[in-house]
Amino acid sequence: MSNQNGTILSVNDLKTYFQTEDGIVKAVDGISFELKKGETLGIVGESGSGKSVTNLSVMRLIPEPPGKIVNGDIVFDGIDVRTLPMEEVRHLRGKRMAMIFQDPMTSLNPFLKISTQLMEVTQLHLGHSKREAYDHAVDMLRTVGIPAPEKRVDNYPHEFSGGMRQRVMIAMALSCKPELLIADEPTTALDVTIQAQILELIKELKSEQGTSVIFITHDLGVVAGMTDKIIVMYAGKVFESAPTGELFKNPANPYTKGLLKSVPDPAHEEGEDLYQIPGLPPDVANLPPGCPFAERCERTEEICTQEFPPFVQINENHHSLCHFAKEVHAESAGGNA
Amino acid sequence: MSETNGNNLISLEDLKVYFDLGGGGFFDKITGGSGEKRIVKAVDGVTFDIKEGETLGLVGESGCGKSTLGKALLRLTPITGGRAMYRGKDIAHLRDSDMREQRKHLQMIFQDPYASLNPRMTVGNIIGEPIRNFGLADGKSVEKMVQDLMETVGLSRRFIKRYPHEFSGGQRQRIGIARALALDPEFIVADEPISALDVSIQAQIMNLMNELQKEKNLTYLFISHDLRAVRHVSDRVAVMYLGEIVELAEGKDIYSEPLHPYSKALISAVPVPDPEIEAERRRVILTGDVPSPINPPTGCHFHTRCPYAIDDCKTTEPKLVEIKPRHYSSCIRIDADNPNIEEVAG
Numbered sequence: 127m128s129n130q131n132g133t134i135l136s137v138n139d140l141k142t143y144f145q146t147e148d149g150i151v152k153a154v155d156g157i158s159f160e161l162k163k164g165e166t167l168g169i170v171g172e173s174g175s176g177k178s179v180t181n182l183s184v185m186r187l188i189p190e191p192p193g194k195i196v197n198g199d200i201v202f203d204g205i206d207v208r209t210l211p212m213e214e215v216r217h218l219r220g221k222r223m224a225m226i227f228q229d230p231m232t233s234l235n236p237f238l239k240i241s242t243q244l245m246e247v248t249q250l251h252l253g254h255s256k257r258e259a260y261d262h263a264v265d266m267l268r269t270v271g272i273p274a275p276e277k278r279v280d281n282y283p284h285e286f287s288g289g290m291r292q293r294v295m296i297a298m299a300l301s302c303k304p305e306l307l308i309a310d311e312p313t314t315a316l317d318v319t320i321q322a323q324i325l326e327l328i329k330e331l332k333s334e335q336g337t338s339v340i341f342i343t344h345d346l347g348v349v350a351g352m353t354d355k356i357i358v359m360y361a362g363k364v365f366e367s368a369p370t371g372e373l374f375k376n377p378a379n380p381y382t383k384g385l386l387k388s389v390p391d392p393a394h395e396e397g398e399d400l401y402q403i404p405g406l407p408p409d410v411a412n413l414p415p416g417c418p419f420a421e422r423c424e425r426t427e428e429i430c431t432q433e434f435p436p437f438v439q440i441n442e443n444h445h446s447l448c449h450f451a452k453e454v455h456a457e458s459a460g461g462n463a
Numbered sequence: 464m465s466e467t468n469g470n471n472l473i474s475l476e477d478l479k480v481y482f483d484l485g486g487g488g489f490f491d492k493i494t495g496g497s498g499e500k501r502i503v504k505a506v507d508g509v510t511f512d513i514k515e516g517e518t519l520g521l522v523g524e525s526g527c528g529k530s531t532l533g534k535a536l537l538r539l540t541p542i543t544g545g546r547a548m549y550r551g552k553d554i555a556h557l558r559d560s561d562m563r564e565q566r567k568h569l570q571m572i573f574q575d576p577y578a579s580l581n582p583r584m585t586v587g588n589i590i591g592e593p594i595r596n597f598g599l600a601d602g603k604s605v606e607k608m609v610q611d612l613m614e615t616v617g618l619s620r621r622f623i624k625r626y627p628h629e630f631s632g633g634q635r636q637r638i639g640i641a642r643a644l645a646l647d648p649e650f651i652v653a654d655e656p657i658s659a660l661d662v663s664i665q666a667q668i669m670n671l672m673n674e675l676q677k678e679k680n681l682t683y684l685f686i687s688h689d690l691r692a693v694r695h696v697s698d699r700v701a702v703m704y705l706g707e708i709v710e711l712a713e714g715k716d717i718y719s720e721p722l723h724p725y726s727k728a729l730i731s732a733v734p735v736p737d738p739e740i741e742a743e744r745r746r747v748i749l750t751g752d753v754p755s756p757i758n759p760p761t762g763c764h765f766h767t768r769c770p771y772a773i774d775d776c777k778t779t780e781p782k783l784v785e786i787k788p789r790h791y792s793s794c795i796r797i798d799a800d801n802p803n804i805e806e807v808a809g
Contacts, residue, residue, distance in 0.1 A: 154774035169617045172661040172662060172663060173661055273751075275628065287752045288525075289751065289752055317524035317525055317753070318524070318688065318689060318690065318729060318732040318733055319524060319729060319732045319748075319749045320524075320729060320752065321734075322732035322734075322746055322748055322749075323748055323749070323750075325734070326746070326748055344662055345662075345734065346662075346736040347691075347733065347734030347735055347736045348734045350614055350734060350735065350736050350737055350738045350740075350741045351734055351735075351738065351741030351742070351744075365629050368740045369737050369740070374737060384663065385662060385663065386736060388662060388663055388665070388666035389662065389691065389736050390666075390669075390692055390694060390695035391691070391735075391736070392689040399670050399673065400669055400695060401666065402663070402667045403663040403666070403667075404667075404669055405633070406631050406633065406664075407631075407661070407663075426652065427682065432564075
């Protein structure tokens with residue numbers, strides 16, 4: 127069970143495909159990453175990049191059919207999750223690995239009291255009695271900062287605001303002190319002041335409980351302050367992976383650079399046109415040969431439309447999927463010097 | 464409020480939009496209700512001007528009334544009190560037939576490019592509808608106008624026979640913009656036009672809106688909860704909280720030195736895409752949620768969440784006053800001599 131190098135999750139060459147009318151959609155096509163204990167990984171990408179499917183695969187939540195994990199290893203604390211019987215997956219989910227979703231209204235059952243929904247988790251996984259589970263539910267609500275938890279625990283989801291519902295979701299996810307927490311766009315549906323509260327809460331809980339976190343988002347601002355390392359996904363592939371500081375400072379992939387530049391920065395800018403990545407994200411069912419980003423990329427050369435790019439190692443922890451990764455990295459390093 | 468030189472396109476004076484939720488009647492009393500009339504003061508006395516060719520950004524959290532304010536400007540929701548002037552005409556009190564004439568000049572872009580386009584109409588009909596409705600053209604010439612508009616917003620002319628579902632979110636938003644432009648308006652309310660789009664597409668739409676503004680001398684009210692986007696596109700920014708404007712200033716001023724405690728908190732809550740800045744930043748984390756706009760807090764609406772609130776804040780209603788040149792804020796604890804709330808509070 128125990129692991130010398132402290133790795134809690136390793137995903138290797140994961141491929142999750144979906145059978146659709148338009149053919150096979152390679153939603154996730156050869157993703158690898160490692161997460162150490164207590165570490166936070168950010169997965170950044172636009173809609174359709176495969177960031178959510180990656181994590182649904184880790185949780186074995188891919189609907190089959192039409193989806194299928196066709197290749198790769200998912201190892202959680204020494205356990206091979208991909209081949210684990212469903213019965214045992216259920217013992218992992220909720221207890222040792224938990225997930226928070228974007229929309230807290232659709233992920234809570236509107237017909238059940240919050241207490242019922244929270245108690246279910248610990249009764250199932252920790253064998254709590256009703257009384258213990260109820261007390262634990264109240265404690266958890268207090269931990270996530272819900273005022274008057276003794277009263278609120280018997281409310282229904284609609285009686286909570288969006289931010290409070292997300293707190294309930296976090297309370298539920300953390301009920302069994304999971305070792306891995308996957309947060310899929312947990313603040314996208316929330317207002318900025320509430321987003322700040324929730325991000326702060328996740329940070330606090332992480333440092334108290336030592337939970338490892340995977341943070342999925344399209345917002346580079348959110349990952350900048352929350353994560354130790356980041357992978358950037360595009361068209362089902364990892365385009366770049368690096369420690370957070372390095373990725374923001376010296377990106378080695380034109381797509382990452384474009385994303386960083388297209389975020390308006392209130393601090394320094396004079397109202398000039400914002401950098402924009404031209405064109406649209408590709409149709410994953412009909413990917414062109416060569417680099418999937420080639421037709422939107424500002425430094426495309428002939429080779430980009432013909433050959434699939436290599437995953438170039440820049441340094442020990444920094445990789446980029448680009449024919450010109452080293453040059454791009456050198457340029458951004460030069461630009462910052 | 465600001466200098467009234469001739470080129471104000473839109474002027475709001477003490478604009479109010481209330482929604483009556485009922486209550487307070489005989490049956491409420493006998494069924495044990497509170498007996499209090501429940502009124503949502505979505506927009507509660509808003510005064511500002513928008514100049515020709517300007518973009519005014521309007522930011523605030525959900526439920527603050529920013530969308531209702533935008534709709535009221537086009538009279539898409541009944542106005543309860545005050546005045547909404549467009550070129551000297553009070554939109555609130557125009558007859559319906561006169562209002563219809565004005566709609567040519569006042570248009571809207573919506574947040575959700577999926578819900579705001581009729582799925583059973585072709586792009587040609589969606590963009591052409593206002594042109595036909597107002598009799599600007601007929602027959603073949605409508606098609607020509609539609610194709611020109613499509614080109615203006617960066618869509619291929621060949622797509623004219625296609626349906627909305629054949630387009631991506633960003634392209635649909637372009638269709639919505641083309642429709643808003645069809646009548647050659649002067650003023651456009653853009654209600655969260657980029658919130659539903661991917662990051663790389665958001666930049667495209669913001670740039671398109673900027674170009675169109677320069678080309679056609681458009682005036683925008685840009686409503687959004689995304690402060691980074693608002694800062695980027697706006698000349699001036701108004702911050703709204705529970706139906707009231709709490710701060711109004713030029714974009715750069717409001718970001719470099721926000722004066723109102725709520726603006727301060729709002730701006731500090733925006734994550735910066737730079738890990739080094741993030742690591743050093745001190746955030747003002749507000750406690751609690753935005754209170755219900757049904758019977759909002761007395762005095763300053765923000766006092767229940769304000770870290771600097773004193774007893775007076777519960778009773779005194781603050782007014783929007785000029786604290787620094789062209790920088791207005793509504794907080795009773797600051798004034799022109801003591802503009803910094805942190806220093807005032809000690």
